[in-house]
Structure formats: structure tokens, C-alpha cells
Amino acid sequence: MELGKSNGYLDMELLRFTTAGSVDDGKSTLIGRLLYDSKSIFEDQYEAIKKSSERRGEPEVNLALLTDGLRAEREQGITIDVAYRYFATPKRKFIIADTPGHIQYTRNMVTGASTANLAIILVDSRKGVIEQTKRHAFIASLLGIPHVVVCINKMDLVDYDQKVFERIKKDFQGFASKLKVHDVQFLPISALKGDNVVDKSENMPWYGGPTLMYLLETVHIGSDLNLVDCRFPVQCVIRPQTDEHHDYRAYGGRIAGGVFKPGDKVMVLPSGFTTTISAIDGTTGPLLKAFAPMSVAIRLEDELDISRGDMLVRVNNVPTVSQDVDLMICWMSPAKLQPNGKYFIRHTTREARCVVKEILYKVDINTLHRMQDDKNVGMNDIARITLRTTKPLFFDKYQINRNTGSVILIDEGTNETVGAGMII
Amino acid sequence: MTLSYNLNHLRELEAESVFVIREVAAQFEKPALLFSGGKDSIIMVHLAVKAFRPAKIPFTLVHIDTGHNFDETIVYRDELVKSIGARLVVGSVQESIDKGRVIEETGPFASRNYLQTVTLLDTIEAHGFDALLGGGRRDEEKARAKERFFSHRDEFGQWDPKNQRPELWNIFNSRKKIGEHFRVFPISNWTEMDVWQYILMENIQMPSLYFSHWRECVNRKGVLLAKSDFLQLVDGEYYEKMHIRFRTIGDMSCTGATLSSAHTLEDIIQEVAAARVTERGSRADDKRTETAMEDRKREGYF
Numbered sequence: 036m037e038l039g040k041s042n043g044y045l046d047m048e049l050l051r052f053t054t055a056g057s058v059d060d061g062k063s064t065l066i067g068r069l070l071y072d073s074k075s076i077f078e079d080q081y082e083a084i085k086k087s088s089e090r091r092g093e094p095e096v097n098l099a100l101l102t103d104g105l106r107a108e109r110e111q112g113i114t115i116d117v118a119y120r121y122f123a124t125p126k127r128k129f130i131i132a133d134t135p136g137h138i139q140y141t142r143n144m145v146t147g148a149s150t151a152n153l154a155i156i157l158v159d160s161r162k163g164v165i166e167q168t169k170r171h172a173f174i175a176s177l178l179g180i181p182h183v184v185v186c187i188n189k190m191d192l193v194d195y196d197q198k199v200f201e202r203i204k205k206d207f208q209g210f211a212s213k214l215k216v217h218d219v220q221f222l223p224i225s226a227l228k229g230d231n232v233v234d235k236s237e238n239m240p241w242y243g244g245p246t247l248m249y250l251l252e253t254v255h256i257g258s259d260l261n262l263v264d265c266r267f268p269v270q271c272v273i274r275p276q277t278d279e280h281h282d283y284r285a286y287g288g289r290i291a292g293g294v295f296k297p298g299d300k301v302m303v304l305p306s307g308f309t310t311t312i313s314a315i316d317g318t319t320g321p322l323l324k325a326f327a328p329m330s331v332a333i334r335l336e337d338e339l340d341i342s343r344g345d346m347l348v349r350v351n352n353v354p355t356v357s358q359d360v361d362l363m364i365c366w367m368s369p370a371k372l373q374p375n376g377k378y379f380i381r382h383t384t385r386e387a388r389c390v391v392k393e394i395l396y397k398v399d400i401n402t403l404h405r406m407q408d409d410k411n412v413g414m415n416d417i418a419r420i421t422l423r424t425t426k427p428l429f430f431d432k433y434q435i436n437r438n439t440g441s442v443i444l445i446d447e448g449t450n451e452t453v454g455a456g457m458i459i
Numbered sequence: 460m461t462l463s464y465n466l467n468h469l470r471e472l473e474a475e476s477v478f479v480i481r482e483v484a485a486q487f488e489k490p491a492l493l494f495s496g497g498k499d500s501i502i503m504v505h506l507a508v509k510a511f512r513p514a515k516i517p518f519t520l521v522h523i524d525t526g527h528n529f530d531e532t533i534v535y536r537d538e539l540v541k542s543i544g545a546r547l548v549v550g551s552v553q554e555s556i557d558k559g560r561v562i563e564e565t566g567p568f569a570s571r572n573y574l575q576t577v578t579l580l581d582t583i584e585a586h587g588f589d590a591l592l593g594g595g596r597r598d599e600e601k602a603r604a605k606e607r608f609f610s611h612r613d614e615f616g617q618w619d620p621k622n623q624r625p626e627l628w629n630i631f632n633s634r635k636k637i638g639e640h641f642r643v644f645p646i647s648n649w650t651e652m653d654v655w656q657y658i659l660m661e662n663i664q665m666p667s668l669y670f671s672h673w674r675e676c677v678n679r680k681g682v683l684l685a686k687s688d689f690l691q692l693v694d695g696e697y698y699e700k701m702h703i704r705f706r707t708i709g710d711m712s713c714t715g716a717t718l719s720s721a722h723t724l725e726d727i728i729q730e731v732a733a734a735r736v737t738e739r740g741s742r743a744d745d746k747r748t749e750t751a752m753e754d755r756k757r758e759g760y761f
């Protein structure tokens with residue numbers, strides 16, 4: 036690996052992906068292989084988990100122990116929570132949100148999926164598309180993950196048979212046509228034997244597509260963020276209050292959508308005043324343009340009353356401004372969603388209170404059926420609801436912009452995060 | 460300036476960290492930044508400066524001082540504090556010992572590492588800090604792999620890893636009851652390699668300890684410990700001059716050195732790329748038990 040400023044090693048892209056799989060479908064093996072083959076497992080880590088595996092009487096080195104670091108996880112042999120793992124190749128840096136297969140499955144997968152550009156869904160070639168596969172695909176689509184890679188695993192156990200691969204692919208496509216998944220790719224692999232993971236398989240000459248690693252390194256992620264609709268939620272006001280910078284006043288924030296330039300006419304929400312951007316200060320100094328997901332400080336030509344929770348947008352492209360919000364909610368608390376219940380709601384940098392006006396239906400995440408008669412929304416359930424907020428929010432549909440289309444609900448008594456909402 | 464709309468991985472991590480740091484300033488009343496003098500806390504300060512410039516950083520720096528410091532760390536700390544005009548609070552482990560709050564370990568393997576938790580929690584309480592920014596990274600250690608960006612601590616400063624709040628998108632829930640506080644980890648998603656690449660890209664001045672130099676060390680069960688007044692040799696141990704550098708910097712009694720000839724940042728990056736053990740592999744404090752880090756974190760450790 037060549038290093039240094041001159042040869043682009045510092046110019047890698049960042050890809051965040053999530054892995055979804057059922058119990059025993061080889062997910063740990065696959066991740067272990069990606070980490071191992073990219074030399075991201077260190078000797079002391081490997082030795083430590085090897086020793087632990089032996090002590091637990093496991094026949095092979097259990098790679099899940101790499102991040103199942105919590106005492107309770109080790110004692111019970113389960114993964115409790117989303118684990119984040121990291122590896123890099125000379126082309127990209129990867130962040131894996133690895134979600135456990137059984138316990139609180141939906142809550143964890145939704146959490147892991149919320150920041151992912153890509154989802155790997157594992158299918159056991161012997162079992163084909165099962166209920167859990169459908170659940171994974173539904174959550175990937177609901178959370179607006181732009182790229183889905185279906186890895187049909189354990190091909191070695193079905194004699195690397197093309198017919199098996201094609202049949203599963205067809206089954207999946209039939210199901211996924213009902214979902215909003217835009218970019219789906221299918222790969223026949225064997226995580227255990229290494230077929231089509233990093234190296235091309237010699238056992239499946241009928242497969243002409245890329246390996247998983249090649250796909251992860253090259254999938255086009257440049258258009259995953261919304262670069263059209265300009266949205267700048269104000270995080271904080273930056274005022275030095277020193278003699279040297281007496282008149283400096285800037286609004287700190289992370290661009291949630293679109294491209295901003297000095298000279299742009301902008302509107303401030305909720306006041307509706309318009310003004311012009313006089314300068315944008317980025318992490319590297321003054322900028323001629325700033326785009327999502329940059330963190331910047333924006334200066335304006337006029338002195339207006341602007342504070343945290345306000346939003347700068349383009350005059351001719353304004354988000355929905357409303358106190359009524361329709362959304363799909365994933366419930367994450369053992370205490371059920373209360374009809375007419377009141378919660379704190381957080382959306383971009385804005386906080387309000389809200390009341391649950393209506394629970395329209397619950398989704399059966401295995402069949403996608405809408406259950407209009409069952410409005411009992413508990414832990415790991417997904418439902419369509421409407422909310423009324425104490426003050427207007429400035430939002431877009433989640434499928435248009437994940438940053439301005441997402442909310443969380445917080446219980447007023449316990450302060451726990453109890454719901455994750457996607458605006459529709 | 461090019462016309463592309465891509466950020467490289469370091470700029471994207473930087474944007475995420477600056478966002479988190481600003482969230483802390485906006486969501487808390489009295490936040491502070493934990494500063495150990497190590498590379499992670501140095502880039503934390505660097506990022507905080509960027510987040511608020513030309514204004515000063517709105518955080519007090521907090522150094523939990525075990526009294527077993529490398530001289531270079533204190534010199535670096537004081538110069539940095541002066542250059543950015545920040546306020547510094549030092550929580551002294553020696554004072555905690557003198558007051559009888561903690562009892563010092565004795566013997567050749569004694570370390571003040573464990574005592575820091577009490578000093579830290581006392582300092583938080585004395586100053587009423589409601590959020591502490593730390594430079595912890597998820598790739599560092601397995602118990603850290605499941606940390607949140609915003610990590611809730613109860614009134615005893617304890618971490619409950621089994622009941623953490625889910626954290627979605629980049630919406631952070633800072634709600635808490637009186638007496639509770641948060642630890643916040645803006646560089647959660649950085650790896651050791653990212654940190655060094657960023658230091659190189661930004662040309663950040665680093666303490667000399669990170670670069671290769673000659674130093675008298677003792678090899679204790681594979682961990683190379685620097686000669687100091689705080690270290691007692693046991694039978695069969697002896698000091699020898701070694702060409703080393705430090706991959707992590709903490710308390711002198713538990714920070715191990717690595718044999719190295721890396722003189723420049725480029726050399727260090729080469730070395731990190733080729734390394735076959737984790738950076739904490741040289742930390743004696745993590746080696747006491749399999750879940751040493753989790754056990755300390757539950758009680759309120761960094």
C-alpha cells in the first residue's frame with residue numbers, strides 16, 4: 036500500500052453499510068472475512084478471541100467476539116446491540132453497522148440502517164427467500180437505503196448451482212417490486228470458502244458480475260445525498276464578541292441538502308425574511324460553495340433574529356411548513372405508543388412537543404399487510420401515524436431527503452428515545 | 460477549487476465531528492472537554508477550535524492528572540491552553556489520595572489508572588459539568604465499539620451498556636434528569652489511521668513522544684515501560700536504552716512504548732498501516748481482565 040499526500044491515499048471515500056441476516060446465515064463469517072482479508076484484524080485481537088473461543092469450547096474462532104465485547108454478551112453468547120466495525124482498502128474507508136439477528140431485531144436494524152448508504156442482505160442458498168429476508172428488504176426500503184446487495188450465501192452447499200441462484204434472485208425481485216428499493220444487485224457467494232467475497236470464484240464460471248469487495252469499493256455513492264433542495268438547519272450562533280471580530284456573526288450548522296454559495300438569496304424559516312449569503316466559512320477556510328454533508332458557518336448580509344432550530348432555504352424551494360406530520364414510525368420502547376400521548380419530538384435541530392392524533396395502521400413486517408384493526412403499537416412495531424406539533428416543523432418527505440424527513444420521539448417522563456419516524 | 464460534490468473520508472469525518480461538537484455547545488449548559496494530552500484529545504481540541512472560530516471554544520478543558528505524567532505532556536498542554544485562550548481545570552489524583560477519597564495501590568505493579576475515575580467524577584460534580592467531550596473511538600476497544608455519540612450517565616456517573624438509547628440519523632437526545640450527565644464522543648467513527656492521516660493533512664503539531672527517540676525502558680511482560688520515579692523494578696528487571704515511540708499516551712505507569720524508527724508523520728502512517736497489534740495492545744491497564752475497559756467504563760471511567 037502506497038502512502039502519502041501525493042498519491043491519493045488521503046482521498047478515500049467513506050461508505051457506510053449495514054449487514055442484515057438471520058441467525059446462522061454466515062453473517063459473522065462474511066464480516067470476519069472482509070476484515071481479515073483487508074488486514075483489519077490485529078494479532079492481539081485475534082489471539083484474544085481465539086483464547087476466548089477455546090475457553091468457551093467453540094470449535095472455530097468466533098469472530099463475533101471481536102465486538103461482542105460486553106460482559107453480558109459474552110456470558111450469554113448473544114449480540115445485544117448494533118456494533119460498529121471499521122476497515123479500509125486503498126479506495127475506501129468502510130463503516131459497518133452490524134445488527135444482531137434476533138434480539139430486538141427491528142429496533143437495531145432501523146438504527147443501523149438510518150446512516151447507511153448500502154445494505155447487505157444475506158440469504159442462505161438452501162433456504163431461499165424466507166420471512167426474515169422480506170423483513171430485511173422492507174426495513175432497507177423504509178429507511179431509504181440507496182443501494183441493496185443481496186448476497187446469496189453458502190453456494191458451496193448447493194454445488195454452486197446457477198439455477199438455485201437464479202431462482203432466489205427471481206423470488207426476491209418478485210417481492211421487492213412492491214418496495215422502493217432502487218438499486219439491487221445479486222451476488223452468489225460462499226463467505227466460508229471465500230467465493231466472490233474478495234476474489235472471484237473459480238467455482239462459478241457462469242457468474243460474470245463483480246465480487247462483493249469490488250462492489251463495495253466502486254458502487255456510486257456520489258448521488259446518495261440530496262444536492263438539489265437547499266436546507267440549512269441552524270445549530271448555533273457564532274459570535275466572538277471580541278474587539279477584533281466585533282461585528283462577526285455566523286450561523287453554525289451542517290448542510291442537510293443542496294448547495295449554498297455566497298451571493299445566494301435565502302429565506303429564513305419560520306420568520307419568512309429573505310436575505311443574501313455574504314460568506315461561508317468551512318473547516319478549511321472561506322468557501323465558494325458548500326454542500327451536504329459539510330459543517331459550515333454561514334454569514335448573512337442583514338442582521339436578522341435567527342436562532343437554533345431555524346432553517347435557511349432557497350426562496351423558490353421551500354420545504355413543507357406545518358404542525359401536522361404524517362409518518363411511519365418504528366417503535367423502540369417496551370411502553371406502548373399511546374394514542375393521544377404526548378412526546379417530545381426532535382427534527383433536525385428543532386425540538387417541539389407533539390401529540391399522537393391518529394394511529395392509522397400497523398404494518399405486518401413479514402407480509403407487508405396493513406393491519407387496520409390492530410393499533411397496538413409496541414416494541415419493534417412499525418405503524419403509520421399522524422402527529423400534531425406545538426410549533427411548525429420545516430420538513431421534506433423522507434424519501435426525498437433523509438436529513439429533513441426524519442424525526443425521533445422522546446418520552447417526557449423517562450427521557451428515553453422511544454420512536455424513530457420517517458415523514459411521508 | 461474543483462467542481463465535484465464529494466468530500467474525502469477525512470473531511471466527512473471532520474464534518475460529522477464538528478456537527479457533534481456544536482450540538483454539545485447548543486444542547487448543554489456547562490459542557491467541558493476532557494484533555495489527556497494524547498493524540499485523540501489533541502485532535503478534539505483542533506476540531507472544537509474549527510467548530511467555533513473566530514470565537515473561542517465554549518468548553519473548559521479538564522485534565523485528570525494522575526501525577527505520573529510525561530513532562531512533555533504538561534508542557535504541550537500548557538502551551539495549547541495558552542494559544543487557544545481556553546480555561547483549564549486540573550483534577551488531581553494526588554489530591555484525591557491526600558483527602559482519603561481513594562487508596563493508592565502499592566507494589567511494583569501499582570497504577571493510578573483506576574483511581575482516576577473517582578477524581579473525574581469528583582471534578583464533574585464540583586464544577587457542575589453536564590456534558591464531557593471525550594476522544595474515545597469505537598475501533599479502540601471492544602467495550603467502546605458499542606458506545607453512543609451521546610452516552611448517558613446516571614447520577615452516580617455509571618454507564619449502563621445494556622440499556623442505551625437508540626441513536627438514529629444525526630439526531631441526538633440530550634434529555635436528562637438533574638444530577639445526570641453525558642459523555643460525548645465526537646470522533647467515535649475515526650480509526651487510529653484516520654487520526655494520523657488527519658494530523659498529516661492538517662499539519663497538527665504533535666508532542667515529541669509520538670516520534671521515535673532513545674529512552675531507557677524496562678520490558679515488563681512484553682510491555683515496554685519508560686523509566687520514571689513512579690516505577691519500581693522487580694527481580695530480574697533492568698532498564699535498557701531503546702529506540703521507541705509511543706502509540707498512545709497516558710499515565711506513565713501503564714503506557715507502553717513500541718520499538719520504532721518513525722521520525723515523521725509519514726513514517727508513523729506507514730507504521731500504523733503495517734501494525735499487527737492494536738494501539739491499546741501496549742496498554743497495561745486493559746490487560747488486567749477480559750472486560751477491564753467495560754468494568755471501568757461502567758463505574759464512570761473515560
